[in-house]
Amino acid sequence: MKTPFRLDEHPRRSQPLAPPPDHYFNQLPLRVMQRVQTPVPAPGFSWLKALSAPLRTALATSVVLGAFAGSFWLSESGQVPATTGPADTLATVPHHELVEYLLTSEQRLNINDLAELPAVERVLPETYLQASPDELQAALDAQPTEDTYL
Amino acid sequence: MEDQDILAKFREPAARNVAFNQLVRKYQTKVYWHVRKMVIDHDDADDLTQDVFVKVWKHLENFRQDASLYTWIYRIATNECLSFLASKRRKFLLPLNDVGAELAAKVEADPSLAGDEIELRLQKAILTLPDKQRLVFNLRYYDEMPYEQMAEVTGTSVGALKASYHHAAKKIELYINGTD
Numbered sequence A: 001m002k003t004p005f006r007l008d009e010h011p012r013r014s015q016p017l018a019p020p021p022d023h024y025f026n027q028l029p030l031r032v033m034q035r036v037q038t039p040v041p042a043p044g045f046s047w048l049k050a051l052s053a054p055l056r057t058a059l060a061t062s063v064v065l066g067a068f069a070g071s072f073w074l075s076e077s078g079q080v081p082a083t084t085g086p087a088d089t090l091a092t093v094p095h096h097e098l099v100e101y102l103l104t105s106e107q108r109l110n111i112n113d114l115a116e117l118p119a120v121e122r123v124l125p126e127t128y129l130q131a132s133p134d135e136l137q138a139a140l141d142a143q144p145t146e147d148t149y150l
Numbered sequence B: 001m002e003d004q005d006i007l008a009k010f011r012e013p014a015a016r017n018v019a020f021n022q023l024v025r026k027y028q029t030k031v032y033w034h035v036r037k038m039v040i041d042h043d044d045a046d047d048l049t050q051d052v053f054v055k056v057w058k059h060l061e062n063f064r065q066d067a068s069l070y071t072w073i074y075r076i077a078t079n080e081c082l083s084f085l086a087s088k089r090r091k092f093l094l095p096l097n098d099v100g101a102e103l104a105a106k107v108e109a110d111p112s113l114a115g116d117e118i119e120l121r122l123q124k125a126i127l128t129l130p131d132k133q134r135l136v137f138n139l140r141y142y143d144e145m146p147y148e149q150m151a152e153v154t155g156t157s158v159g160a161l162k163a164s165y166h167h168a169a170k171k172i173e174l175y176i177n178g179t180d
Helices: A024-036 A043-050 A053-077 A086-094 A095-104 A111-120 A122-129 A135-142 B003-010 B013-039 B042-062 B069-092 B095-109 B118-126 B131-141 B148-156 B158-178
Strands: none
Touching: A024 B013, A024 B042, A086 B003, A095 B158, B003 B013, B003 B042, B003 B069, B013 B042, B013 B069, B013 B131, B042 B069, B069 B131, B069 B148, B095 B118, B118 B131, B118 B158, B131 B158, B148 B158
């Protein structure tokens, strides 16, 4: 009958596995010293290493969110005020200058201008064209059909 | 050189490197074999042994001598080993047995065990133990560390360590006798 294995009767090997490569323990102190002597990073960011990993993650997230919020705020504050509409712009021009321009320049009102103008500023044609709606309609109807795009 | 002399020298900036070099030379073999028995692979043991001494370098200045330098270094080495094995399982999503099987395959490939069937079975039996129990077994069986020092290294009571070692030895004997 085979004798059962008993741990306290088994010869003990202090190093139960294959030994490390030759001269391993001669070189190890040098390799360790090389690792501990590595140059320290720039002092500006060395404090980052002292933070724990979750804290570094939280800090990075805050920086990204802060940058996003900052850029959003800057874009909001730098935004130009809403542009005024063509009717408002036209209202700032004195009426006599407007009439002067129309009479002296090469610019001529075409049928489209006449069609759009009452929608923008109802007062202007009533003031300067001196025509009733029926006359205007008659004038519009009298225009050659090929020029109208209504 | 005594630990006290190494520590005193380490506190002098001009002698710090020399003192640390002496510390590494004094403890490197013990630390390496302590780690190697836990991770089996030489390359892993090499990386972890260096990591242990880098940590010792970083924290030695704050070492308050509540424990001996020897047990303090062992504690760092132990924590590194347990963290390494835990991260290995997490990284590859491996259950306990798969890491044990991986380590057992490395033991089987170890040239120093070739032809020594009973020693090979002993090593494989040790690998069936949970990591912490394997650690207790190694410290007591191979390093012959007193239970009081083991308590300092592991942060466990002497009574619990004795019970853990006793159970580990029984499991190993059962494993080897059961695989005859």
